[in-house]
Amino acid sequence: MAKILSSSKEAVRLIQDGMTIMVGGFGVCGFPENLVHALAEQGSKDLTLISNNGTVDGFGNGRLIANRQIKKLYASYIGENKALEEQFIKNELAVELVPQGTLAERIRAGGAGIPAFFTPTGYGTLVAEGKETRIYDGKGYVLETAFKADVSIIKAYKADTMGNLVYRSTARNFNPMMATAGKITIVEVEEIVEPGQLNPEEVVTPCIYVNYIVKGEHYERRIEKRTNRPTNR
Amino acid sequence: MSDALKKERIARRIAKELKDGYFVNLGIGIPTMVANYLPEGISVILQSENGLLGIGPYPLPGEEHCDLINAGKETVTAIAGASFFSSADSFAMIRGGHIDATILGAMEVSETGDIANYLIPGKLVKGMGGAMDLVAASRNVIVAMMHTDKHGSSKVLPACTLPLTGTACVKKIVSDIAVMDVTSEGLLLLETAEGVSIDDVMKATAAKLRVADNCREFAF
Numbered sequence: 001m002a003k004i005l006s007s008s009k010e011a012v013r014l015i016q017d018g019m020t021i022m023v024g025g026f027g028v029c030g031f032p033e034n035l036v037h038a039l040a041e042q043g044s045k046d047l048t049l050i051s052n053n054g055t056v057d058g059f060g061n062g063r064l065i066a067n068r069q070i071k072k073l074y075a076s077y078i079g080e081n082k083a084l085e086e087q088f089i090k091n092e093l094a095v096e097l098v099p100q101g102t103l104a105e106r107i108r109a110g111g112a113g114i115p116a117f118f119t120p121t122g123y124g125t126l127v128a129e130g131k132e133t134r135i136y137d138g139k140g141y142v143l144e145t146a147f148k149a150d151v152s153i154i155k156a157y158k159a160d161t162m163g164n165l166v167y168r169s170t171a172r173n174f175n176p177m178m179a180t181a182g183k184i185t186i187v188e189v190e191e192i193v194e195p196g197q198l199n200p201e202e203v204v205t206p207c208i209y210v211n212y213i214v215k216g217e218h219y220e221r222r223i224e225k226r227t228n229r230p231t232n233r
Numbered sequence: 234m235s236d237a238l239k240k241e242r243i244a245r246r247i248a249k250e251l252k253d254g255y256f257v258n259l260g261i262g263i264p265t266m267v268a269n270y271l272p273e274g275i276s277v278i279l280q281s282e283n284g285l286l287g288i289g290p291y292p293l294p295g296e297e298h299c300d301l302i303n304a305g306k307e308t309v310t311a312i313a314g315a316s317f318f319s320s321a322d323s324f325a326m327i328r329g330g331h332i333d334a335t336i337l338g339a340m341e342v343s344e345t346g347d348i349a350n351y352l353i354p355g356k357l358v359k360g361m362g363g364a365m366d367l368v369a370a371s372r373n374v375i376v377a378m379m380h381t382d383k384h385g386s387s388k389v390l391p392a393c394t395l396p397l398t399g400t401a402c403v404k405k406i407v408s409d410i411a412v413m414d415v416t417s418e419g420l421l422l423l424e425t426a427e428g429v430s431i432d433d434v435m436k437a438t439a440a441k442l443r444v445a446d447n448c449r450e451f452a453f
Contacts, residue, residue, distance in 0.1 A: 026320070076360050077362040097352075099366050100362050101324030101328055101366030104324050105325075121365045121370070123399075123400065124401075125398065126397075127361075170302055171300035173319065204319075225306045225308070227308050228308070
């Protein structure tokens with residue numbers, strides 16, 4: 001059963017130099033900002049990071065990258081982060097671009113005991129270079145291997161004290177798969193409730209995948225692109 | 234005509250490709266505008282690959298929520314009947330062929346339907362995001378783009394020069410001057426835009442382009 005820790009700072013002590021970590025979120029949405037910022041402060045080095053984005057300069061993964069804590073990054077999209085783009089172009093940071101659906105499935109597979117799978121994504125492109133390919137029913141597929149992490153750091157909306165999790169809106173994204181693919185999974189949440197207070201029909205991540213829970217100290221509720229419709233329509 | 238008007242023309246024309254009840258994934262840029270021009274009586278359900286089926290309009294000022302965004306990271310709303318799911322579920326939906334149409338931008342498209350839109354080596358490195366998954370599996374990939382680049386060079390080529398996002402996947406190209414189908418015998422010109430002759434399109438296109446027997450000039 002999951003254990004509740006008193007702070008993000010305490011939680012990230014589980015992360016050591018050289019580890020492979022997964023970090024949830026789609027850009028800054030559903031991103032475990034308290035844990036990652038505590039990790040930036042802790043300064044752990046030579047990390048391999050699996051996360052959908054580089055996030056933005058000065059926030060989230062952007063801080064880990066600016067601190068040069070990351071040795072290798074697996075991500076599907078690294079725009080919106082100048083430091084990352086520069087380090088990548090100058091070969092100072094190893095980045096492997098992974099198609100977003102392949103990234104999600106490699107993580108899902110890692111947590112589900114599937115070592116590899118064939119996907120149509122990337123067939124005939126740079127992504128397929130050096131990988132086994134196969135034709136099924138006349139269509140080409142690429143063999144992709146599973147991802148696992150020493151520690152997964154994720155964000156959920158609420159946890160009960162056992163570690164069952166629910167998410168809010170599109171803040172779910174990569175968090176549920178990453179919860180399953182970490183040897184250790186640490187979740188930060190906005191609220192911790194008692195067992196029975198989450199509807200079992202609505203639990204997205206069952207507690208079996210969660211090792212540690214932290215109540216996030218501060219949420220900036222950052223929005224990357226605030227977009228509105230006109231009020232007169 | 235300004236670029237903004239040209240882009241609007243592309244979005245307006247693509248909207249006519251969508252049928253009532255379609256599940257559609259719209260890329261960033263011109264594709265996002267398509268939703269504004271759906272013909273009367275046509276309603277489609279928009280999928281956002283970050284985990285939302287049923288994107289609604291942009292929120293009113295003050296009603297934005299940091300947890301509710303589209304794949305372009307813009308704040309959005311969810312329609313009545315919307316659902317949320319994980320990225321793995323979202324791409325199962327995409328790769329599984331459940332999306333009726335995918336509309337996305339491109340830097341280059343080849344006459345065999347290859348598309349390049351994510352990487353200029355040594356220059357622009359942003360990543361493919363979900364584009365490779367979308368083009369690998371959608372039954373109906375429509376490209377929305379300007380026909381030529383900033384320097385006036387054709388973006389419709391015999392073969393792409395940039396790293397590919399997908400091979401032989403584009404079904405239709407709608408540019409600011411033409412509508413073209415990708416067929417097993419190459420590109421077929423179906424329509425030209427208002428004020429643009431077939432000859433103008435041929436001159437602006439580097440790829441081999443056949444003119445359909447029933448090609449309509451000044452059609453959109």
